[in-house]
Structures are given as C-alpha cells and as structure tokens.
Amino acid sequence: DSGVTQTPKHLITATGQRVTLRCSPRSGDLSVYWYQQSLDQGLQFLIQYYNGEERAKGNILERFSAQQFPDLHSELNLSSLELGDSALYFCASSVRGQTYNEQFFGPGTRLTVL
Amino acid sequence: DAKTTQPNSMESNEEEPVHLPCNHSTISGTDYIHWYRQLPSQGPEYVIHGLTSNVNNRMASLAIAEDRKSSTLILHRATLRDAAVYYCILRDVGGKTSYDKVIFGPGTSLSVIP
Numbered sequence: 001d002s003g004v005t006q007t008p009k010h011l012i013t014a015t016g017q018r019v020t021l022r023c024s025p026r027s028g029d030l031s032v033y034w035y036q037q038s039l040d041q042g043l044q045f046l047i048q049y050y051n052g053e054e055r056a057k058g059n060i061l062e063r064f065s066a067q068q069f070p071d072l073h074s075e076l077n078l079s080s081l082e083l084g085d086s087a088l089y090f091c092a093s094s095v096r097g098q099t100y101n102e103q104f105f106g107p108g109t110r111l112t113v114l
Numbered sequence: 115d116a117k118t119t120q121p122n123s124m125e126s127n128e129e130e131p132v133h134l135p136c137n138h139s140t141i142s143g144t145d146y147i148h149w150y151r152q153l154p155s156q157g158p159e160y161v162i163h164g165l166t167s168n169v170n171n172r173m174a175s176l177a178i179a180e181d182r183k184s185s186t187l188i189l190h191r192a193t194l195r196d197a198a199v200y201y202c203i204l205r206d207v208g209g210k211t212s213y214d215k216v217i218f219g220p221g222t223s224l225s226v227i228p
Contacts, residue, residue, distance in 0.1 A: 002157070002159070004157075033216065035216075035218075042218060042219070042220050042221075043152075043158070043201070043218040044218075045215055045216040045217065045218070048216075056215050056216075057215070058215045058216070090157050090158070092157070092158075100146050100163065100165075100205065102148075102160040102163065103150075103158075103160060103216075104159075104160065105157030105158045105159065106157055107156065107157055108156075108157050
C-alpha cells in the first residue's frame with residue numbers, strides 16, 4: 001500500500017459524458033501527478049501540481065483539466081469523453097515534486113467509455 | 115527530452131541475478147536516472163534512482179556507467195514477485211524550478227521462471 005488513494009476504482013460511462021477522478025496523496029506529500037495508461041500508448045504523463053499550483057504539463061488534452069485543493073487532494077476532470085479515453089488513470093504523489101523525489105503511485109481508476 | 119532505450123522483454127530463472135539494461139546516450143549532466151516497476155494490475159512503484167555513483171537499496175542495485183550513457187538495474191535474486199515491467203526514466207534536475215515532464219518508455223517486461 002503506497003498511501004495514495006484513488007476513487008473510484010472503476011468507472012463506466014458513455015461517450016460525451018463528463019467524469020471526475022479523485023486522488024488523495026500520501027500524508028505529507030505536497031505534489032501530485034496524473035498519468036494515463038492505455039494499451040497502445042503506455043504510461044503517459046498528464047500533469048503535475050505542487051501545493052495547489054500547476055508545475056508541469058505533459059500530453060493532457062484540452063478536454064481534460066485538473067486541480068489540487070488546499071487540503072492537497074487532487075481531481076482530474078475528463079469531459080466530452082471519447083472511446084479512446086478508456087484507460088487506467090494513475091495518480092502519484094511525492095514530497096515536494098522535484099525531479100529527484102520518488103513518486104508513490106495509487107492503485108488507479110479504470111475508466112471505460114462505451 | 116532525453117530518452118531511454120530498454121529491451122522489450124527479458125527472462126530470468128528464479129533465485130538467479132537479473133541485469134536489466136538501459137541506454138540513455140543523450141543524457142545530460144543534470145539528469146537523474148530513476149527506475150520504477152509495475153506489477154500486473156498495479157500502479158508503478160519506485161525501485162531506485164541515482165545520478166553518478168552506483169546505488170544500493172533493499173530492493174535492488176543501480177550500476178551507472180562512467181560516461182552515464184547507460185545504466186543497469188540489478189536484482190540480486192529474482193523471485194516470482196519480481197515479474198513486472200521495469201521502466202528506466204530520466205528526470206532533469208536542471209532549470210529554475212526542477213520540475214519537468216515525466217517520460218516513461220515502454221519498459222522491459224521481466225518474466226521469472228520457477
């Protein structure tokens with residue numbers, strides 16, 4: 001158990017819908033990362049937050065947005081969902097989010113878009 | 115961004131040492147070398163990281179070439195639980211804020227034979 005929690009574990013929805021994935025970092029960690037893992041794309045970095053502020057951005061679509069709240073939990077919002085958005089979404093946290101800090105990954109949310 | 119190259123797959127016998135190679139010929143002087151692994155149906159987990167010197171921890175050892183253009187993750191005695199995808203990634207400590215995109219390649223799928 002990494003100490004990072006993600007809810008829900010599974011999510012099934014339809015194309016065009018909007019969903020919110022939630023992540024609670026390990027106690028004391030200030031930085032949160034979001035990743036998408038699909039069969040054909042591997043593990044793709046989406047975005048990183050540190051203490052409420054966006055710090056680094058990867059291949060995140062405009063239909064996706066994220067934020068980190070004052071209590072340090074984070075939410076990833078996915079809208080206008082397409083079939084290709086079906087994937088595992090992982091959240092990770094680290095102490096300060098700098099490049100030499102190890103990341104602790106949550107168990108993931110499996111999103112299925114029908 | 116500096117990239118890494120790893121073999122797609124490797125096999126090892128149980129209780130034998132395993133050497134997982136990673137090439138990073140375009141590594142910069144400020145890149146840390148990180149290794150993560152992902153067990154089936156789980157999120158990735160941190161294994162080890164280093165900058166220039168070889169590193170040891172309870173999970174593995176990391177041997178870094180003198181020119182830093184390659185590294186090797188060493189599992190001293192493979193167990194069935196070590197069957198996973200192993201990712202070698204570079205994290206750039208340079209720049210004003212030391213934050214950056216995180217790039218995972220396809221990794222090496224390690225099979226352990228009983």
